[in-house]
Amino acid sequence: MHIIRFIGENDRVCYGHKYIDDTAVLLHGHLYSGPKTTGEKTRVKKLLTPVEPAAILCIGLNYHQHAKETGAKLPKYPVLFMKNPAALNHPGDPIIIPPLCMDPNQVDYEVELAVVIGKAAKNVPAEKALDYVLGYTIANDVSARRWQKNSGGGQWVLGKSFDTFCPLGPCLVTTDEILDPQTLQIKCILNGKVMQDTNTSDMIFSVAKIIEFLSSCMTLLPGTVILTGTPSGVGFVRNPPVFLKPGDTVKLTIDKIGTLSNPVV
DSSP: OEEEEEEOGGGOEEEEEEEETTEEEEEESOGGGOOEEEEEEEEOSEEEOSOOOSEEEEEESOBHHHHHHHTOOOOSSOEEEEEOGGGEEOTTOOBOOOGGGBTTBOEEOOEEEEEEEOSOBSSOOHHHHGGGEEEEEEEEOOEEHIIIIISSTTOSHHHHOSTTOEEEEEEEEETTTOSOGGGOEEEEEETTEEEEEEEGGGBSSOHHHHHHHHHHHSOBOTTEEEEOOOOSOOGGGSSSOOOOOTTOEEEEEETTTEEEEEEBO
């Protein structure tokens, strides 16, 4: 099922599916306990992020070709950082480059497969890890490289957590429609030009291995969103570098999920 979260009639936040031509069929019940279709069609006034994350956990350096393009050694364990949930950004809403990131402007794009945990996971083995996944969506791990690398005291969180720096959506695709998350083509298109175009099979650590590792360290609560890393083609490694600027449009696509689009201001 392709599930959307949206503002509907009477400005009510709703869940729905069968989203076509600004209408959707309403879902009833809790997202994490199997919502049921009502059969009732309603107008979608504004599309929202498909979930409100309990936490946003992110994996860095998780594609072989991305590690190669940066000259980094392959990590022994998944590299973990976090994004502030306030960085969340709805489909179609602008990515805002704040004054702190303008001098110099080094704000980069990163298309990522996002995993949404559906039930509490602790010490989960890889062979059972996907049983704890509610579904998948698309994320843009927008990154202020200056603050990630040089101005953040050696920590990545600030450079990744400016407001609007985590576009998420456009829908949540449940696991019955994506049986194997390691077979998905993943792409970033900036102003009509393809910048990233890879398959999730290039991941260093699979979705199952990431969940196994993270759940061995901490409890993954329902609603936890895991960004699984970005493939090769990011802006800062290009010659010359390519950074986001006002007037740009970033479109991210992943097989079986759809397209997440955001302008830059």
